[in-house]
Amino acid sequence: MTTTTSPTAPVGSPGGAPQPPRSARRRWPEGRATRAFRWLATGAGALILVVLAAVALFLIVRAWPALTADGATLGEDISWFPDDSSLLRFVGPLVFGTLLAAVLALLIATPISIGIALFISHYAPRRLANGLGYVIDLLAAIPSVVYGLWGAIWLAPRLSPVWQWLSETLGFIPLFAGPAADPPRVILTVGVVLAAMILPIITAVCREVFLQAPRLHEEAALALGATRWEMIRMAVLPFGRSGIVSAAMLGLGRALGETMAVLMILSPGALYSFNLLQAGQHQTIAANIALQFPEADPTGVSVLIATGLALFVITLAVNMAARAIVARRKEFSGAN
Amino acid sequence: MAKRIDVKDLNIYYGDFLAVAEVGMAVEPRSVTAFIGPSGCGKSTFLRTLNRMHEVIPGARVEGTVAMDGVDLYGDGVDPVAVRRNVGMVFQRPNPFPTMSIAENVLAGVRLNNRKISKGDANDLVESALQGANLWKEVKDRLARPGSSLSGGQQQRLCIARAIAVKPQVLLMDEPCSALDPISTLAIEDLIAELKNDYTIVIVTHNMQQAARVSDRTAFFNIAGTGMPGRLIEVGPTGTMFSAPTQRATEDYISGRFG
Amino acid sequence: MTTLTPGAAPVAPDPSDQTRAMLAGSDRRRRVTDRVATGLVVTAFLIALVPLVSVSWTVVSNGFERLSPYFLSVSMRGVFGGMDAGGIYHAIVGTLLITTVAALISVPIGLLAAIYLVEYGRGRLARWVTFFVDVMTGIPSIVAGLFAYAFFAVLFGPGVRFGVVGSVALSVLMIPVVVRSCEEMLRLVPNELREAAYALGVPKWLVVIKVVLRTAVAGLGTGIMLAVARVIGETAPLLITVGVIDSINFNVFEGRMMSLPVYVYRQYSQGLVPCAPGAADCIATINYDRAWAAALTLIIIVMLLNLVGRLITRFFAPKTLR
Numbered sequence: 001m002t003t004t005t006s007p008t009a010p011v012g013s014p015g016g017a018p019q020p021p022r023s024a025r026r027r028w029p030e031g032r033a034t035r036a037f038r039w040l041a042t043g044a045g046a047l048i049l050v051v052l053a054a055v056a057l058f059l060i061v062r063a064w065p066a067l068t069a070d071g072a073t074l075g076e077d078i079s080w081f082p083d084d085s086s087l088l089r090f091v092g093p094l095v096f097g098t099l100l101a102a103v104l105a106l107l108i109a110t111p112i113s114i115g116i117a118l119f120i121s122h123y124a125p126r127r128l129a130n131g132l133g134y135v136i137d138l139l140a141a142i143p144s145v146v147y148g149l150w151g152a153i154w155l156a157p158r159l160s161p162v163w164q165w166l167s168e169t170l171g172f173i174p175l176f177a178g179p180a181a182d183p184p185r186v187i188l189t190v191g192v193v194l195a196a197m198i199l200p201i202i203t204a205v206c207r208e209v210f211l212q213a214p215r216l217h218e219e220a221a222l223a224l225g226a227t228r229w230e231m232i233r234m235a236v237l238p239f240g241r242s243g244i245v246s247a248a249m250l251g252l253g254r255a256l257g258e259t260m261a262v263l264m265i266l267s268p269g270a271l272y273s274f275n276l277l278q279a280g281q282h283q284t285i286a287a288n289i290a291l292q293f294p295e296a297d298p299t300g301v302s303v304l305i306a307t308g309l310a311l312f313v314i315t316l317a318v319n320m321a322a323r324a325i326v327a328r329r330k331e332f333s334g335a336n
Numbered sequence: 337m338a339k340r341i342d343v344k345d346l347n348i349y350y351g352d353f354l355a356v357a358e359v360g361m362a363v364e365p366r367s368v369t370a371f372i373g374p375s376g377c378g379k380s381t382f383l384r385t386l387n388r389m390h391e392v393i394p395g396a397r398v399e400g401t402v403a404m405d406g407v408d409l410y411g412d413g414v415d416p417v418a419v420r421r422n423v424g425m426v427f428q429r430p431n432p433f434p435t436m437s438i439a440e441n442v443l444a445g446v447r448l449n450n451r452k453i454s455k456g457d458a459n460d461l462v463e464s465a466l467q468g469a470n471l472w473k474e475v476k477d478r479l480a481r482p483g484s485s486l487s488g489g490q491q492q493r494l495c496i497a498r499a500i501a502v503k504p505q506v507l508l509m510d511e512p513c514s515a516l517d518p519i520s521t522l523a524i525e526d527l528i529a530e531l532k533n534d535y536t537i538v539i540v541t542h543n544m545q546q547a548a549r550v551s552d553r554t555a556f557f558n559i560a561g562t563g564m565p566g567r568l569i570e571v572g573p574t575g576t577m578f579s580a581p582t583q584r585a586t587e588d589y590i591s592g593r594f595g
Numbered sequence: 596m597t598t599l600t601p602g603a604a605p606v607a608p609d610p611s612d613q614t615r616a617m618l619a620g621s622d623r624r625r626r627v628t629d630r631v632a633t634g635l636v637v638t639a640f641l642i643a644l645v646p647l648v649s650v651s652w653t654v655v656s657n658g659f660e661r662l663s664p665y666f667l668s669v670s671m672r673g674v675f676g677g678m679d680a681g682g683i684y685h686a687i688v689g690t691l692l693i694t695t696v697a698a699l700i701s702v703p704i705g706l707l708a709a710i711y712l713v714e715y716g717r718g719r720l721a722r723w724v725t726f727f728v729d730v731m732t733g734i735p736s737i738v739a740g741l742f743a744y745a746f747f748a749v750l751f752g753p754g755v756r757f758g759v760v761g762s763v764a765l766s767v768l769m770i771p772v773v774v775r776s777c778e779e780m781l782r783l784v785p786n787e788l789r790e791a792a793y794a795l796g797v798p799k800w801l802v803v804i805k806v807v808l809r810t811a812v813a814g815l816g817t818g819i820m821l822a823v824a825r826v827i828g829e830t831a832p833l834l835i836t837v838g839v840i841d842s843i844n845f846n847v848f849e850g851r852m853m854s855l856p857v858y859v860y861r862q863y864s865q866g867l868v869p870c871a872p873g874a875a876d877c878i879a880t881i882n883y884d885r886a887w888a889a890a891l892t893l894i895i896i897v898m899l900l901n902l903v904g905r906l907i908t909r910f911f912a913p914k915t916l917r
Contacts, residue, residue, distance in 0.1 A: 034799045037800030038715055041707045041708070041711035041714065043707075044704050044707030045708045045712065045724045046724070048704075048727060048728060049723060055738070058746050059741060059742060062744075062745040112643060115638070115640065116636075116640050119639065119640040123637070135644075138647065138898075138901070139643070139646065141824060141825075143890075143893055143897060145830040145893075146650065146859070146893065147646075148863070149886055149887070150649070150650045154653045199646075203643070214431075217433060217434070219427065220432075221433075222389060222392055223427075224421070224424070224444060225417050225418065225422075225448060226420075227417050227625055228632075229633070238435040254733070257735020257738065259736065260830045260856075260860060264863060293835040294834070294838065294839075301744075305745060308737065311737070312734070316730060316733070319729070319730050322733075339614065405613075406611040413615070413619055414620075415626075417620055
């Protein structure tokens with residue numbers, strides 16, 4: 001940001017606009033308005049940083065009582081807080097559940113998203129591709145509470161036999177140890193619904209990256225006698241690798257913070273458990289807040305805000321990493 | 337290792353737009369055929385129909401026959417992937433794969449057909465292909481470096497090495513020197529002169545001197561106006577084409593009156 | 596001397612057959628791999644259609660029956676048990692008021708910040724703003740709700756629940772979306788237009804308002820509509836900041852408010868009604884029925900916003916960019 005003291009000289013626009021000729025007669029009013037407008041706009045930009053800082057600050061302020069209290073007091077004051085525990089031991093399983101649900105969603109959604117993105121960028125006829133992109137974007141427009149309703153009432157009963165089958169055939173793997181809960185209010189169902197919710201964002205980023213794959217290299221591969229798939233493996237996927245990673249991280253960030261689908265589907269528990277098909281094992285931070293907050297007393301609210309702070313830090317880290325990868329990638333493509 | 341190509345009544349379309357009309361000519365084996373003509377006359381488009389790269393563009397199609405040893409490349413039972421495997425191509429701008437090393441770039445096409453090529457065979461092939469492209473001496477000590485670390489002219493020769501490593505029947509070159517400096521251009525032209533002992537070579541060039549220097553036969557393409565299809569005006573031995581062309585347009589173009 | 600060579604193919608059949616074999620593409624493994632990859636890619640796309648189609652279908656088929664003028668025009672006041680009554684009027688009112696206030700907060704801030712980034716943004720502050728706007732789009736909605744709650748709790752003491760708290764929470768989610776889409780639109784305005792205006796001696800702020808904003812107005816409208824559509828379905832932040840209520844509340848500064856997404860959740864979480872056998876006026880699934888109908892209303896609103904947003908560009912963009 002240039003801070004020029006000349007009252008009439010506006011800051012050069014990004015395109016390098018020429019400075020207007022000075023008009024001596026109307027010099028002051030113009031200058032003042034221009035300067036006021038610039039400060040207004042700059043202030044709005046700065047306000048965004050302030051808001052982000054305020055989010056962190058107010059969460060810390062309200063979480064402070066819980067952060068400083070010892071576990072025994074919290075256990076006495078709050079009905080749902082386990083006795084002889086500590087805040088850290090309380091948050092632990094929640095963080096675990098949050099990560100588990102998000103990672104499951106990511107494992108399901110990423111390969112599918114890459115497939116959809118490739119379909120749109122390299123398989124579908126050009127005219128169809130734009131329409132398909134729009135259809136996938138529509139998926140993102142559906143509110144999360146509707147996904148929750150759909151997942152709990154429509155999808156869960158249909159997944160139940162699949163989970164039964166999974167636990168019977170693959171039950172020897174601890175992940176799928178039976179008996180599968182029925183109704184399947186389990187973390188794997190949550191993972192499937194979350195996957196549907198993060199699919200659009202991962203697809204959108206991957207599609208952008210794949211469409212940017214240099215035509216030059218695609219043709220080089222084809223001219224060597226590569227099939228379409230071999231061309232994609234030689235010229236598209238290596239080019240898009242970092243884009244795929246950042247897309248997945250963005251999806252992860254979204255899945256970590258999803259509340260309603262988890263709240264409406266999962267039967268909560270507070271264990272470090274890898275039993276994906278059993279109920280009452282897991283809970284996520286976001287869903288726990290939404291569940292307990294309406295009835296919580298001030299100490300309880302403080303504890304919940306402390307868990308929210310943990311979620312904020314985790315998603316912030318994931319998103320910053322994702323954005324940093326995207327930004328670095330931009331520099332690379334600019335250099336080429 | 338070198339086949340002839342016979343083109344007959346070929347019409348090339350982008351969607352409904354007729355880009356090149358009624359081409360008929362023969363490409364002789366073990367010789368260099370040059371395509372010349374003004375911009376937009378369809379010479380590159382025509383070149384890309386010889387290995388079915390044309391149809392990579394959505395909506396592009398052809399009518400007529402392109403026959404290699406009497407087998408129509410567009411006929412039933414012909415796999416475009418196999419066509420491209422046997423008709424190699426070098427592009428206007430050098431395009432080595434940026435994520436692969438020099439050696440991997442040379443082997444890129446070979447590995448498609450033969451994934452389990454032994455290390456010794458692979459090394460021999462890299463050496464012979466790079467030697468065939470006159471690049472071996474310059475890069476033999478840095479085969480593991482990325483292909484993009486080379487100069488433009490070296491990258492283009494790397495692309496030629498990559499194309500001849502799969503031992504194609506025909507080698508198509510689409511203005512291979514237009515992005516290169518004069519010294520690199522000379523190196524490529526020398527290489528073309530050597531390669532024609534083993535391969536059928538077709539080269540598109542904007543540069544008439546280059547066509548005169550490297551080719552045995554020359555085909556002149558022209559276009560009557562924008563929106564009109566490009567056409568093959570005449571084709572013949574390069575010497576005759578440059579000294580005594582039969583068509584007026586050819587003479588005008590060659591003498592520099594337009595284009 | 597154009598050499599048309601009819602019948603130029605060598606008479607000897609041998610090389611021709613050889614060539615035919617060579618061009619037939621013999622490697623079966625590679626062709627199969629390619630087919631399988633194509634199959635997987637198409638399957639991935641079809642899988643993505645499953646949630647889209649089944650969500651739309653279940654919501655429409657389950658919600659259609661209960662969605663009626665009556666349902667849209669009454670609240671839940673005095674409705675209990677399995678009564679065949681109650682509606683979403685209070686929730687629609689709440690959603691519209693809360694979202695409107697959120698838009699009133701977010702649009703000026705977001706638009707000005709976008710103007711800053713496009714017209715003035717240079718150096719470190721601009722880079723930070725760009726980066727953190729991106730980061731801010733990833734804030735979980737529940738965290739935005741907690742922030743709004745904490746913010747008002749510091750000002751007014753704990754336990755406050757009223758409409759504006761929810762609006763502030765939604766604003767935190769909405770501002771980065773507005774900034775992103777407005778920034779994109781403003782960057783589309785050609786620099787020649789700005790330069791032409793500067794050459795006439797028009798001061799910068801007037802150039803921005805009269806030239807840049809006016810040129811981009813359709814795109815800005817679209818961006819804002821899509822941003823509203825994004826936040827209008829947010830549930831979690833409203834659940835914890837505005838709470839739930841069964842009656843109508845028009846005052847965003849006092850008292851709890853219902854909103855459509857929270858209504859859907861509330862009805863769902865009340866579950867099936869235990870009807871006495873033979874009870875005349877008792878529908879066991881009434882809560883789910885209401886949830887579906889409210890979800891249908893919500894989706895219709897979101898899709899309308901999306902549609903209007905895109906229509907704005909379609910009908911107004913060519914005119915403004917002439």
